[in-house]
Amino acid sequence: MYxxxxxxxxxxxxxxxxxxxxxxxxxxxxxxxxxSSEMVASVLPLYLTAVVGLSPVAYGFLDGIYQGVSAxxxxxxxxAGDRAGYPKWVAVxxxxxxAVSRIVMPAATGFGAITAVxxxxxxxxxxxxxxxxxxxxxxxxxxxxxRAFGVHRALDTIGAALGPLVAFxxxxxxxxxxxxxxxVSFAFAVAGLAVLVLFVPNLRTxxxxxxxxxxxxxxxxxxxxLRRPLVAAGLLGLVTVGDGFLYLALQDRDxxxxxxxxxxxxxxxxxxxxxxxxxxxxxxxxxRARVLVAGHxxxxxxxxxxxLPAGGAGLTLVVLLLLGVFYAATDGVLPALVSRLxxxxxxxxxxxxxxxxxxxxxxxxxxxxxxxxxxxxxxxALMLFAVALALVAPLAWRLLR
Numbered sequence: 001m002y003x004x005x006x007x008x009x010x011x012x013x014x015x016x017x018x019x020x021x022x023x024x025x026x027x028x029x030x031x032x033x034x035x036s037s038e039m040v041a042s043v044l045p046l047y048l049t050a051v052v053g054l055s056p057v058a059y060g061f062l063d064g065i066y067q068g069v070s071a072x073x074x075x076x077x078x079x080a081g082d083r084a085g086y087p088k089w090v091a092v093x094x095x096x097x098x099a100v101s102r103i104v105m106p107a108a109t110g111f112g113a114i115t116a117v118x119x120x121x122x123x124x125x126x127x128x129x130x131x132x133x134x135x136x137x138x139x140x141x142x143x144x145x146x147r148a149f150g151v152h153r154a155l156d157t158i159g160a161a162l163g164p165l166v167a168f169x170x171x172x173x174x175x176x177x178x179x180x181x182x183x184v185s186f187a188f189a190v191a192g193l194a195v196l197v198l199f200v201p202n203l204r205t206x207x208x209x210x211x212x213x214x215x216x217x218x219x220x221x222x223x224x225x226l227r228r229p230l231v232a233a234g235l236l237g238l239v240t241v242g243d244g245f246l247y248l249a250l251q252d253r254d255x256x257x258x259x260x261x262x263x264x265x266x267x268x269x270x271x272x273x274x275x276x277x278x279x280x281x282x283x284x285x286x287x288r289a290r291v292l293v294a295g296h297x298x299x300x301x302x303x304x305x306x307x308l309p310a311g312g313a314g315l316t317l318v319v320l321l322l323l324g325v326f327y328a329a330t331d332g333v334l335p336a337l338v339s340r341l342x343x344x345x346x347x348x349x350x351x352x353x354x355x356x357x358x359x360x361x362x363x364x365x366x367x368x369x370x371x372x373x374x375x376x377x378x379x380x381a382l383m384l385f386a387v388a389l390a391l392v393a394p395l396a397w398r399l400l401r
Contacts, residue, residue, distance in 0.1 A: 019151045022139035025200045026132055027155030032192030033095060034156050036102060036185040037121070038163025042265040043171070045244035046251075047178060048114070058111070060370015063242045064363040065118055073123050074359065078130030078352025087131030088202045094128025095196055097121075099189035105182040126359070130352030137339045137347055138203055145339060146288060149332030150280020154273055157327075161269035163188075168263055225341045226350060229289075230357050232399035233334060236296055237361025239389040241369050241382070243268065243323065246306055249378040250319065254311045267317060271324020272331075279328045280336070288337035289400035295329025296393050298322045303386035307379045334358070337400075 048054045048062060077094060081087025101121040108117045133149075140148035163185075170180050247264045283291040302322045305315060335351045342350030372381035 019144070019148055020139040022201060022203065023136050023148050023152050024155070025195065026136060027152045029095070029192045029196045029200065030132075030152065030156035031159035032188050032195065033098070034159030035163040035166065036159075036188035036192065037098070037125075038160045038265060038269070039167040039170075039181050039185040039188070040102065040105065040121075040163075041244075042164035042167050042261075043178065043181060045248055046261050049248065051178075052111070052114070054111070056373040057370045059244070059248075060366050060373070062115060062118060063244050063370070064366035065115060065122060073126035074130055074352040074356040075349060076352075077127040078134065078349040081131035081134055082346055082349050085204050086202055087134045088196070088200060090131040091128040091135070092193070092196055094124045094126070094131070095189070095193045097124030097127065099124075099186060099193055102182055102186035102189050105185075106179040126356075129355055130349070133335045133339070133351045134347050135200070135203055137335075137351070142340065144284060145336040146280040146282075146284035146333060147277065148280075149336045150277040150328075153280070153328070153332040154276040157269050157273040157276060161266050161273060164263055164265040164269075226338065226353065228399040229338060229341065230354060232396040233354050234357040234361045235392045235399075236389075236396050237358040238365050239385055239392050240296075240299065240362055240365055241303065241385055242362065242366050245366070245369055245373070245378075246302060246319070246323065249306045249382060250311065250316055252378055253306075253309070254316070264316070264320060267320030268323045268327070271321045272327045273324075275325060275328035276332060279325075280332055283329075283333045283336065288333050289397070291329050292333050292337065293393055293397045293400065295326045295333070296389060296396070298325040298329065300386055300389045300393070302326065303382045303389065307382035307386070309379070 045059065045063075048059055049056075054062070073094075077090055081090045098121050101117050101124065104120075105114075105117050108114045136148055136152055137145060166184065167181050170177060170184065174180055243265070247261065250264065251261055279291060279295075299322070302319050305311075305319050305322070308315065334354055338350050338354045339347055369381055369385065372384060376384075
């Protein structure tokens with residue numbers, strides 16, 4: 001990985017395919033924030049089902065909120081960053097909102113209170129994501145956008161891998177000490193926010209040189225170039241099962257996943273970390289749409305393996321590896337793809353539109369999968385989603401091609 005000594009005026013990286021310093025700083029912010037968020041996320045499915053006692057349908061509702069409620073602020077965050085021309089401060093507000101939700105979590109004891117805290121956390125994520133990605137795109141050479149997003153996602157994933165390890169260590173030291181997880185999580189979130197405020201440059205994006213009106217935004221987002229990718233992203237999101245459900249299905253099948261539940265997230269994130277940059281570079285070289293759809297092929301294999309009646313450590317590790325491949329091939333590739341389909345002045349809003357479609361689709365997916373799990377059990381639910389994904393993937397490829 002090569003790093004420029006400084007960014008060029010306007011925030012773009014120097015020639016030669018190097019990754020801008022701004023991207024690395026934003027990656028550090030995401031690393032610290034993901035230690036915080038994944039500490040909570042890695043214990044939340046088990047905590048809500050085993051400790052709080054939620055049913056699969058109720059957990060599906062909360063998982064849907066975790067996956068999709070951020071959609072309600074993604075476009076607003078992207079538009080606010082585009083409108084002002086300085087997306088950093090919109091991102092600061094989003095990161096700050098999520099940080100506050102961590103310290104409030106220990107006081108949330110009922111289903112309604114937990115729902116409110118999870119909603120606040122995800123709304124903060126929705127507000128910050130598009131402005132942050134707009135900063136990455138602004139600071140990067142268009143020819144290496146896939147690599148830039150891959151480097152950012154790799155740093156993000158280091159945090160996502162460390163978070164469950166910290167949570168596991170805390171629970172080993174203090175069995176049942178979920179409150180300690182929430183407090184330490186808050187400390188990491190504050191550290192990430194400090195890096196963003198103190199060190200990330202307040203880049204003026206291309207949108208800042210002209211007024212970006214709602215009419216122009218609507219025209220660009222609803223335009224022909226972006227319409228087909230948004231439909232494809234929505235269709236794929238509808239057949240994407242959340243991590244928590246996959247891990248609960250593995251736990252339901254064998255003791256290995258049950259004993260090491262928080263560390264399942266680590267396995268996925270380590271695979272993601274190893275593959276984010278290589279697959280980002282591959283997307284730049286072979287085509288982002290091609291890599292995006294191929295990543296969903298890895299997800300299809302996850303469904304089939306997780307639905308098998310018997311597993312064990314080896315098969316569980318293969319599922320985690322394939323899930324990491326899926327995220328490495330899609331998470332950074334989608335914004336890289338969309339960012340080149342809209343003018344610079346509406347880049348943040350364009351990225352946010354794609355992320356909003358995916359988040360809303362995954363919200364619906366979690367609700368559907370939770371109901372299917374409750375009615376048919378995890379194995380049948382996974383196989384039904386596998387069939388749906390096998391049917392949707394070729395259609396998404398045609399739309400993206």
